[in-house]
Amino acid sequence: MVIDKLDFILYAQHGWADTGKAIASLAHRLATPKTLIVAPNLGFVNTWLQINPLIQAVEQIAIETNARYPDTPIRIVGHSMGGLIWLEVLNRHPEWWSRVESLVLVASPVGGADLARVLDPLSLGVGIARDLGKNRRGIAEAIAKEIPTLIIAGDFDNGSDGTIPIGSTKFRNAQFVLLPGLSHAIMRHHSDVATVIKDFWTSEKTLTDIPDPDLTDILIQRLQLVSGITDAHHRDFTKAQVCFTLENGISICTWKNPLGIDHVFVSCPEGKCLYSGFVGWLHSENLRQTLQEIERKFTKNS
Known part of the structure; x- marks a missing residue:
């Protein structure tokens, strides 16, 4: 009807x-x-x-x-x-x-x-x-x-x-x-x-x-563009080690689980996890290259 x-x-x-x-x-x-x-x-x-x-x-x-x-x-x-x-x-x-x-x-x-x-x-x-x-x-x-x-x-x-x-x-x-x-x-x-x-x-x-993205937003968006990456839970953040720190105090941390799966985390200056993701074995090199690119562009020593 x-x-x-x-x-x-x-x-x-x-x-x-x-x-x-x-x-x-x-x-x-x-x-x-x-x-x-x-x-x-x-x-x-x-x-x-x-x-x-x-x-x-x-x-x-x-x-x-x-x-x-x-x-x-x-x-x-x-x-x-x-x-x-x-x-x-x-x-x-x-x-x-x-x-x-x-x-x-x-x-x-x-x-x-x-x-x-x-x-x-x-x-x-x-x-x-x-x-x-x-x-x-x-x-x-x-x-x-x-x-x-x-x-x-x-x-x-x-x-x-x-x-x-x-x-x-x-x-x-x-x-x-x-x-x-x-x-x-x-x-x-x-x-x-x-x-x-x-x-x-x-x-x-x-x-x-919608507000314009800040540096943290831009960073997370760049990581989400890595081929093969999947957003993950924050539960493994405490196992990660700092790779480098950006000019705004944001840190990039990484961790490889027992199966060899690479994880990446973004943390604020206070140590809280803002983003986590992982890539499978086939895409580990994509993540590595992206992290090198981010480090060159945004770290304090760049």
């Missing part, structure tokens, strides 16, 4: 190892009486296989829905892999961008999920792992330049929401909110998440409100 004069279409997408029930409950917290909620259940088992069929399913639903309501604004909320699915859908349909009032990514591993990289280190296609380990920052940053975008991450164990490292949720051009104490699963429907989204929707922030 077609509903006249909708306030907006709200697409709410669940993620890996999930169904649409929890994210639909979050959508109902956000909806007005004249909101059309579209929260597809892609199937629990299907989320363990490959992401492409899931993207195609959501894309087809959106094509049909958008055609029925061609003048209705769109808002999107994706949890975990659901956010990745919508990044891919929007990347395929830039003609929709002008209609999208808001894109909200809740606990989405945009930079690639570290657990997925561990399970499929060579990207051979072990179930959904290769798809979840992919770095989609380029897509996300391009979209966020044109669509007001909010990132919501949880900090359950001082570095991640228990599943997704905080660092992997971040990218440029978007607003970022960190919610302490919230685990990955509970963020699908938690009231604090709904409050943050509503505040974002009612704020007067514009795309130009």
Whole structure:
């Protein structure tokens, strides 16, 4: 049945190892009486296989829905892999961008999920792992330049929401909110998440409100461009040793785990870890060359 004069279409997408029930409950917290909620259940088992069929399913639903309501604004909320699915859908349909009032990514591993990289280190296609380990920052940053975008991450164990490292949720051009104490699963429907989204929707922030990156931001962004790097949890930071210190007091630290996997950390002058990442054996040389480049350009003695 077609509903006249909708306030907006709200697409709410669940993620890996999930169904649409929890994210639909979050959508109902956000909806007005004249909101059309579209929260597809892609199937629990299907989320363990490959992401492409899931993207195609959501894309087809959106094509049909958008055609029925061609003048209705769109808002999107994706949890975990659901956010990745919508990044891919929007990347395929830039003609929709002008209609999208808001894109909200809740606990989405945009930079690639570290657990997925561990399970499929060579990207051979072990179930959904290769798809979840992919770095989609380029897509996300391009979209966020044109669509007001909010990132919501949880900090359950001082570095991640228990599943997704905080660092992997971040990218440029978007607003970022960190919610302490919230685990990955509970963020699908938690009231604090709904409050943050509503505040974002009612704020007067514009795309130009994103602050310019400082030296620390530039450094982290450069490390995230290293081929094969994946954002990691901060838990191993205490094992690392300082390689060099930048002109602003920021230090670059490294550590090689017992399997020979190279880790890199960025720490503030007070010794707090600001970023951590790792590369597999195939990409260790890429990381080494990048660290040499950073040291030449930014160290106190350069």
